[in-house]
Amino acid sequence: AQKVTQAQTEISVVEKEDVTLDCVYETRDTTYYLFWYKQPPSGELVFLIRRNSFDEQNEISGRYSWNFQKSTSSFNFTITASQVVDSAVYFCALSEASGNTGKLIFGQGTTLQVKP
Amino acid sequence: KAGVTQTPRYLIKTRGQQVTLSCSPISGHRSVSWYQQTPGQGLQFLFEYFSETQRNKGNFPGRFSGRQFSNSRSEMNVSTLELGDSALYLCASSRADTDTQYFGPGTRLTVL
Numbered sequence: 001a002q003k004v005t006q007a008q009t010e011i012s013v014v015e016k017e018d019v020t021l022d023c024v025y026e027t028r029d030t031t032y033y034l035f036w037y038k039q040p041p042s043g044e045l046v047f048l049i050r051r052n053s054f055d056e057q058n059e060i061s062g063r064y065s066w067n068f069q070k071s072t073s074s075f076n077f078t079i080t081a082s083q084v085v086d087s088a089v090y091f092c093a094l095s096e097a098s099g100n101t102g103k104l105i106f107g108q109g110t111t112l113q114v115k116p
Numbered sequence: 117k118a119g120v121t122q123t124p125r126y127l128i129k130t131r132g133q134q135v136t137l138s139c140s141p142i143s144g145h146r147s148v149s150w151y152q153q154t155p156g157q158g159l160q161f162l163f164e165y166f167s168e169t170q171r172n173k174g175n176f177p178g179r180f181s182g183r184q185f186s187n188s189r190s191e192m193n194v195s196t197l198e199l200g201d202s203a204l205y206l207c208a209s210s211r212a213d214t215d216t217q218y219f220g221p222g223t224r225l226t227v228l
Contacts (some may be wrong), residue, residue, distance in 0.1 A: 008150070043204055043223045044219055044220065047216055047219075095214060101147075101151045101172045102165075102217075103149065103161045103172055103174070104159075108158050
């Protein structure tokens with residue numbers, strides 16, 4: 001069964017703090033893709049990053065970094081030196097290569113509030 | 117490049133009516149997926165179209181249907197609206213089925 005779990009429902013931090021959003025996934029496929037999306041109050045889902053199951057190289061992009069570990073089925077996302085504009089709902093999503101074309105399976109989302 | 121556009125942005129309907137939502141994908145994208153977002157159920161996949169063919173369907177009743185035109189634009193239709201259909205409906209496009217999906221701003225449907 002395919003499933004994405006974001007155990008953190010809400011996180012509140014003060015500006016400039018670092019924050020990590022957790023994501024755990026389940027899939028039987030050997031080829032799959034993982035994503036992080038951001039949903040600001042306007043409602044549009046904004047793509048942040050994509051990783052395929054064969055690429056465990058972690059990446060840093062500006063204030064954002066990602067930690068993909070197949071051994072623990074986790075794909076965590078860290079914001080360094082958070083800013084008020086980072087306040088949004090963050091979704092982790094899974095896409096499988098076989099049999100489920102065009103379908104993203106989303107976690108329940110983590111609401112991040114960054115206070116000034 | 118223009119992003120995914122959805123029309124209308126807001127809709128208010130009454131129970132029993134039907135509604136049609138429209139989605140224009142990013143130029144060159146042939147796959148269009150639809151999602152329903154509600155506070156209780158989160159983001160759920162409705163269906164996906166590629167080259168005018170529905171290739172995948174989520175677990176929704178037959179009242180939810182869609183189609184895709186030759187220019188890749190897509191519409192979804194909900195017939196006999198129920199209160200529980202009130203949601204944000206999001207459309208996403210991608211070049212291929214496993215490619216990154218880019219989302220539109222959504223259509224917020226309220227059923228009274």
